[in-house]
Amino acid sequence: MILMGKFLSLLMVTIAVVSATTDDHRVTIVREPEHTSSVKWTGGSFEWPCTATKNMFKNGGRYISKNVIATRAVISKDDAIVALPRFKSGVPATLAKVSLNEKGCEANLVPYPCWSVQEEGTCSALQNAVDLYLDPQNILWVLDTGVVNTLEEPVRKCPPKVVALNVNTGKLVKTVELTGLTSPTSRLQYVVSDYSPDGRVFIYVSDAATRAILVYDVTSGRGYRVVLPQAIAAGCTRRDVLYLGLLRRSDGSTCLVFTYLSGSRLFSIRTEHLRNGSANGRVHDLGQKQRKMVILGTDNGSALFFRYEGEPDVYRWDASTSFDSRNFQLVYTSQECSLATHVIADYKRNRMRVLESNFPDYMQGTVGCGANQALTVM
Structure with missing residues (x-):
């Protein structure tokens, strides 16, 4: 493990340019269908060290291609790094990269940063990567719940954590243990x-089961829970999803937008209040949702992307305007049988990309050889 001092040194080298970088760390969508392209694959087609290793994993039930699905992604230069949650058994790697320059009909998944980091039961390795976030300094934050086979028979292999990786080097720079901030019933789902302003690094994690946002000051090594008002969970089910999205305002300040899938309204809170440890009186009600809304991502500026549950249309809302359907712009429609699970920025190409799949079929176990997945330019 790299010591905290090294981590801070890495961050302080670039901290002076954070504000300039984050101002430009966003994408302007230009809808030009003739330029659209996709990287596609079915199930989990991995790049293995050798045939013997592949056979060993298959014969031992540790590799079942149809059980592999990518649900979240980030773009780094010519690669997409994808989260492959261990919803079911047989997922040999829970974090992998895919080349955006793939020329074949099936893209290969390459375990990221390497095979040894994917070992189930080894708590220094990744157990179940359910979300990931690439910050403006090219630090990749990976949320690992520590629980595998969540759609079959959930097994806790290790405590929950957030792992920070430098995507320029592939090196681990920090592991944040979350045990002290969680309870046995916690359901950790999203991380940003x-x-x-003074250069400290914070991570925010949604805990749907306890109606809370976990806040961790990476610079000082201190974390706490911010319990949200009961009003945000009105009408929600016990197994609901608590979505997070980080938006940047024109003045450089940031806020978190959040909502439960079954919740009737969208909310926000300025991150400065979260950093101060209190949400009392600080949560802002943005307005009524038309129906169940799935938050898909942001452009790292003021734009939020979302779709409605079970529907293929992806909308863009600029948070500098009121949360009103008249301000929702239709920007993408998924192919038949596919739904978007993440919208992410592709800075090299100055475009947004959509990660989509036939996720409902996967959940129902009706994907045949595996889920059809694609990273498509919006």
Whole structure:
């Protein structure tokens, strides 16, 4: 493990340019269908060290291609790094990269940063990567719940954590243990990171089961839970989803937008209040949702992307305007049988990309050889 001092040194080298970088760390969508392209694959087609290793994993039930599905992604230069949650058994790697320059009909998954980091039961390795976030300084934050086979018979292999990787080097720079901030009933679902005006690094994690946002000051090594008002969970089910999205305002300040899938309204809170440890009187009600809304991502500026549950249309809302359907712009429609699970920025190409799949079929176990997945330019 790299010591905290090294981590801070890495961050302080670039901290002076954070505000300039984050101002430009966003994408302007230009809808030009003739330029659209996709990287596609079915199930989990991995790049193995050798045939013997592949056979060993298959014969031992540790590799079942149809059980592999990518649900979240980030783009780094010519690669997409994808989260492959261990919803079911047989997922040999829970974090992998895919080349955006793939020329074949099936893209290969390459375990990221390497095979040894994917070992189930080894708590220094990744157990179940359910979300990831690439910050403006090219630090990748990976949320690992520590629980595998969540759609079959859930097994806790290790404590929950957030792992920070430098995507320029592939090196581990920090592991944040979350045990002290969680309970046995916690359901950790989304992670984002942010920098305070004085250069401190914070991560925010949604805990749907306890109606809370976990806040961790990486710079000082201190974390706490911010319990949200009961009003945000009105009408929600016990197994609901608590979505997070980080938005950047024109003045450089940031806020978190959040909502439960079954919740009737969308909310926000300025990150400065989260950093101060209190949400009392600080949560802002943005307005009524038309129906169940799935938050898909942001452009790292003021734009939020979302779709409605079970529907293929992806909308863009600029948070500098009121939360009103008249301000929702239709920007993408998924192919038949596919739904978007993440919208992410592709900075090299100055475009947004959509990660989509036939996720409902996967959940129902009706994907045949595996889920059809694609990273498509919006």
